[in-house]
Structure formats: structure tokens, C-alpha cells
Amino acid sequence: MEKERINVRGSIDSLEINEVFTIPKKERRASNVRNTAYTVACDTGKKFSVSAKTDTIIVTRIA
Numbered sequence: 001m002e003k004e005r006i007n008v009r010g011s012i013d014s015l016e017i018n019e020v021f022t023i024p025k026k027e028r029r030a031s032n033v034r035n036t037a038y039t040v041a042c043d044t045g046k047k048f049s050v051s052a053k054t055d056t057i058i059v060t061r062i063a
Helices: 008-013 030-044
Strands: 020-024 048-052 056-061
Antiparallel strands (some): 020 056
């Protein structure tokens, strides 16, 4: 059985203001998620906060 991958860019792009997207650290590296959030922000004008906790990465749309 194939493991399904999370579409990080699509998930980040679809966030509403103050909405949170959480991804396990074992799925992606925090630097990759930060880079994706930065790219979406540049492309769309949206703003995001990315926090790396012990076992999760949290992306919050702030504007």
C-alpha cells in the first residue's frame, strides 16, 4: 500500500486568516515548509507564521 503524501503548498494556500495547518515533522522538514510558505506568500500576497515544535510544524495564516 502506498503512503499518501500531503500537498503542503495547496494546504497552505487554502488557509483562511487565523486558520492553522499542522504537519508532523516526520513528514516534512521545517525548512521545506517555511520555504513553501514563503513562496505562497510571494505568489499570493498572503502572510504566514511557521513554528516548529518538538514533533509538529504549525503554519498559521496571519493576513
